[in-house]
Amino acid sequence: MDKLRVGIIFGGMSSEREVSLNSGRNVYDNMDRERFEPVPVFMEPGGRLWVLPWQLISQNTTTDIVERLETEAEPVAYEALKTRIDFAFIALHGKYGDDGCIQGLLELQRIPYTGPGILASAIGMDKDIQQKILRAEGLGVPRSTVVEQRHWQQDPDAVRQRLVGEFGLPLVTKPVREGSSIGVTVVRAPGDLDAAMAAALQWDRTVLVEEFLEGTEFSCIVLEDEGEPRPLSLTEIHPQSEFFTYDDKYMPGRCRKFTPPKTIPKDVAETIKVDVVRAYKALGFRCYGRIDGFVLKDGRVLITDPNSSSGMAPSSFFFEQAAEQGMLPGMIVSTLIEIGMRIHGEKKGPL
Ligand SMILES: Nc1ncnc2c1ncn2[C@@H]1O[C@H](COP(=O)(O)OP(=O)(O)O)[C@@H](O)[C@H]1O
Ligand SMILES: [Mg+2]
Known part of the structure; x- marks a missing residue:
């Protein structure tokens, strides 16, 4: 054949x-x-x-x-x-x-x-819509608001006051649709907001502003198994920078990652695995996904960044977590093709 x-x-x-x-x-x-x-x-x-x-x-x-x-x-x-x-x-x-x-x-x-269809892919890219869906699902997400470019340009002082009033400092700004930490800033002083908004607005017309989360960041790949999404493994992230920046993500040796987690307690890890599967289903992801979030100091689990696709470089979360399960990269690549073929074989209309 x-x-x-x-x-x-x-x-x-x-x-x-x-x-x-x-x-x-x-x-x-x-x-x-x-x-x-x-x-x-x-x-x-x-x-x-x-x-x-x-x-x-x-x-x-x-x-x-x-x-x-x-x-x-x-x-x-x-x-x-x-x-x-x-x-x-x-x-x-x-x-x-x-x-x-x-x-x-x-x-x-x-x-x-591979991956989900049109709608879930679009949702996977839009951090504002994702949060609305996850919030409605009863999952923990950061407190947030959106600022449109024209509102910021019309009255930056009013926006600045509103944001600092609502979230205090530090707060986090990010483009609604982007990835790899591009355009993300942790704003620590009111005077830094202008540069942060400009950085985010370079990539989208709307900026997502969130409360600053203090805790431990995690990432979890979810893989479909006979149509049932299952967490692969869980990785705890210790960035070298003030947050998990582009360089921390991709420069060799920049960031410590622990699979399985080093400090996240076992029971919290189990909660995370339940929550990431709930998030995966709520967002309509298919084939695989990567759900990222934080465990806060008070033990709450928040989902911050559900992704409908994931990096596939050798040291990516995907292959690190697969290795923990005894799966070689080649096995994962074959599995994703098999899952994709099956999902598309069963669909009625576009996925
Ligand atoms: N609300 C937040 N509080 C603290 N750190 C954050 C917050 N949001 C994002 N970060 C940091 O910024 C990084 C990138 O933000 P994220 O929302 O994951 O966007 P991207 O899609 O670019 O990965 C995260 O991995 C995390 O380290
Ligand atoms: Mg992220």
Whole structure:
């Protein structure tokens, strides 16, 4: 029988395209060649798709790849994608990648893919909507509010007063839709709010403002097993910076991560595992997800960042937690393809 041609889609249009290159490369390296034929599909910053010769995957930056596309890669029109791949392993992150856009394109082409469908992907990207859903579900989330760009520009003094009055200091500002800690600031003095709002507004027109949480941060991958979501393992995060920044996430050796958790007590870990599955279901995630949050000093568990996709680099939460369960990266890659095929085989209309 012919092998399933699995297009690994990576790169992309978002600020996280370099992270995606690392994910895509690692998925490519770990795909089981006995069962699957991996096809590297690079999305350039402008959105066009290219099938890459495998040698180009080892380039250091997406810019290095872009410069060689015209001479060494093969452009693929959206509508021709299904002639090249039977399944899409989405290794894109951020806007246009795990927010429903590429999922919509794949649905139109009738190509099954990893991760959830359009709606859950879009929800997974929108921190304001997520919190509203989780709050309604009775799950713990931070106190928060949103500030629209035009309100901030019209009367920054009034907004500043309202925010400091409501949350005190420090408080946290972040773009409603972004990832990898990009545009996130811990605001410690009223005078720092201007720069923080500008940093967030660079990425979205609405800023989410939250109370500052003091406690221990955690991350938990959820994986579907015969349609039933199950927590993989739990990781406790000890950032080196004042919070879990981009550099802490991706620079080698920057951050300590403990799987299983080092200081989170066993009973709290069990509560977290129950809550992350509830969050996964409430948000409509499918295939897999990564739910992040905090254990506060008073023992409360808050969900802060549910993700409908997750980084797939060698030291990512995904592979660290999989290893704890005795699963090699290649086993996870195969499992995600199997789950995706099954979910898409059962769907009625778009996922
Ligand atoms: N309310 C908060 N209190 C304290 N730290 C926070 C808060 N919100 C976010 N952070 C820190 O900022 C990091 C990035 O924020 P997060 O909401 O997870 O966005 P992203 O989608 O970019 O990962 C978190 O991992 C955490 O370390
Ligand atoms: Mg996060």
